[in-house]
Amino acid sequence: MADAARKIDENGPAYREAPSNIEAEQALLGAILVNNDAYYIVHDFLKPEHFHEPLHREIFGKASEMIRMGKIANPVTIKTFMAANDRVGDITIAQYLARLAAEATTIINAADYGRGIYDLALRRSLIRIGEEMVNDAFDAPLDLEPKKQIEESERKLFELAETGRYDGGFQAFSDAMALAIEMAGAAKDRDGGLSGISSGIREMDRRMGGLQPSDLIILAGRPAMGKTSLATNIAFNIASAYEPAEQADGSFKAKNGGVVAFFSLEMSAEQLATRIISEQSEVSSSKIRRGNITDAEYAKLVACTEMMQRAPLYIDQTGGISIAQLSARARRLKRQRGLDVMVIDYVQLMQGSSKKSDNRVQEITEITTGLKALAKELSVPIIALSQLSRQVESREDKRPQLSDLRESGSIEQDADVVLFVYRDEYYLQNKEPKAGTEEHLKWQQQMNESRGKAEVIIAKQRHGPTGTIPLAFQAEFTRFTDLAEESHLPERF
Numbered sequence: 001m002a003d004a005a006r007k008i009d010e011n012g013p014a015y016r017e018a019p020s021n022i023e024a025e026q027a028l029l030g031a032i033l034v035n036n037d038a039y040y041i042v043h044d045f046l047k048p049e050h051f052h053e054p055l056h057r058e059i060f061g062k063a064s065e066m067i068r069m070g071k072i073a074n075p076v077t078i079k080t081f082m083a084a085n086d087r088v089g090d091i092t093i094a095q096y097l098a099r100l101a102a103e104a105t106t107i108i109n110a111a112d113y114g115r116g117i118y119d120l121a122l123r124r125s126l127i128r129i130g131e132e133m134v135n136d137a138f139d140a141p142l143d144l145e146p147k148k149q150i151e152e153s154e155r156k157l158f159e160l161a162e163t164g165r166y167d168g169g170f171q172a173f174s175d176a177m178a179l180a181i182e183m184a185g186a187a188k189d190r191d192g193g194l195s196g197i198s199s200g201i202r203e204m205d206r207r208m209g210g211l212q213p214s215d216l217i218i219l220a221g222r223p224a225m226g227k228t229s230l231a232t233n234i235a236f237n238i239a240s241a242y243e244p245a246e247q248a249d250g251s252f253k254a255k256n257g258g259v260v261a262f263f264s265l266e267m268s269a270e271q272l273a274t275r276i277i278s279e280q281s282e283v284s285s286s287k288i289r290r291g292n293i294t295d296a297e298y299a300k301l302v303a304c305t306e307m308m309q310r311a312p313l314y315i316d317q318t319g320g321i322s323i324a325q326l327s328a329r330a331r332r333l334k335r336q337r338g339l340d341v342m343v344i345d346y347v348q349l350m351q352g353s354s355k356k357s358d359n360r361v362q363e364i365t366e367i368t369t370g371l372k373a374l375a376k377e378l379s380v381p382i383i384a385l386s387q388l389s390r391q392v393e394s395r396e397d398k399r400p401q402l403s404d405l406r407e408s409g410s411i412e413q414d415a416d417v418v419l420f421v422y423r424d425e426y427y428l429q430n431k432e433p434k435a436g437t438e439e440h441l442k443w444q445q446q447m448n449e450s451r452g453k454a455e456v457i458i459a460k461q462r463h464g465p466t467g468t469i470p471l472a473f474q475a476e477f478t479r480f481t482d483l484a485e486e487s488h489l490p491e492r493f
Contacts (some may be wrong), residue, residue, distance in 0.1 A: 018054035027115040030104030038107040042114030050121035132198040158331040200237025211381035216372045220386040221421035229478035239311035248249040258340025259312040266348035322351045323370035346385035365410035418460040424450040
């Protein structure tokens with residue numbers, strides 16, 4: 001069957017060459033050698049590897065390097081960096097460079113030539129991916145499921161769509177520096193002067209500089225601490241602040257806020273929406289669920305939802321999703337509608353890609369490593385919620401530590417930032433002494449001090465300091481906000 005499928009139609013061509021346009025490559029190189037300004041017309045999207053002819057790759061690479069260093073790139077200056085003994089047919093490299101420059105006419109068409117070369121390079125990459133798909137499908141090993149091949153092919157196509165090339169390897173330090181300067185410029189122009197995306201919580205942004213692209217942020221806490229509430233607060237703050245800015249190529253990028261993907265493995269989309277509506281409308285979620293709301297509160301809910309419908313917040317409620325499925329859906333969303341932040345609630349409910357789950361620690365390691373790789377691939381911050389082990393409850397001081405993370409080795413290692421949510425009020429209200437005693441008075445004082453307050457503990461941060469962020473928590477609306485600063489409080493006598 002395979003042999004029959006591989007047969008070539010006798011009437012068709014026995015061999016098809018990869019699409020290329022050597023004349024366009026020659027014309028563009030000639031224009032650059034005559035007038036170096038032509039390089040700046042194409043430098044933001046065209047790279048040496050987009051040229052089909054290896055010699056043209058070398059010439060463009062050398063010219064690019066010289067022009068970026070402020071030197072003149074022409075046949076005379078470039079030939080000293082090329083192999084003197086190499087020949088192109090019956091002429092030397094130096095003569096070939098001179099001919100390219102002599103036959104160049106104008107730089108007016110440089111952009112068209114550059115775009116044509118780039119598009120042909122993309123088509124060659126598509127052909128290569130297609131050939132790999134066909135070969136893998138024909139000669140697939142027994143343990144390779146078709147679904148896995150689809151996910152891998154989708155990953156390759158996504159990389160091609162996002163970066164314009166399908167390869168890995170080294171990146172020049174000059175390119176990395178250019179990206180760093182671009183990030184600094186974006187931070188300067190962004191509201192609040194943050195290098196990352198604003199979480200909508202001022203004190204958290206001040207400590208972290210916003211949510212940084214490519215970061216894996218672990219948000220952990222014991223049950224009832226409010227980690228899901230904090231995640232939904234941040235997700236909606238980012239989505240509601242979304243402000244797109246058009247790029248030079250006609251695409252859109254978030255100037256402020258962003259498009260958010262929320263993977264809710266624990267709650268349904270309806271439950272999550274109810275929480276967010278409660279937070280924003282200040283109507284208790286328990287009253288909404290019971291239908292125990294007044295006409296005024298209902299009108300408030302309707303007005304609030306009309307405003308919220310415009311927010312680019314997308315919810316996936318698939319329970320027990322695998323890291324491979326999650327990655328595929330995130331790539332698809334970014335390609336179709338854009339993606340700036342991901343939230344996963346929560347890590348321990350995810351599955352690894354292998355069906356053998358004898359070793360849960362190993363499976364969690366695969367998940368966290370996969371999430372970190374996905375954050376880098378998509379260049380978005382990923383907020384992944386995590387449970388804490390019960391050993392917290394056995395200590396006198398219930399504030400979490402890094403060692404409290406369940407299956408903590410890989411989570412702590414792969415995370416760029418680890419945040420713990422802690423509310424002293426929750427533990428105090430369960431330890432009420434007998435009324436009228438001295439201990440009860442002391443307890444009452446502690447309750448008054450901790451009521452409506454929460455802490456977000458930065459236990460690990462690769463880009464900045466650790467510490468504790470005090471926040472206000474409104475339990476009836478499950479909402480976290482900044483605490484009022486002393487300087488902004490009314491005078492007390």
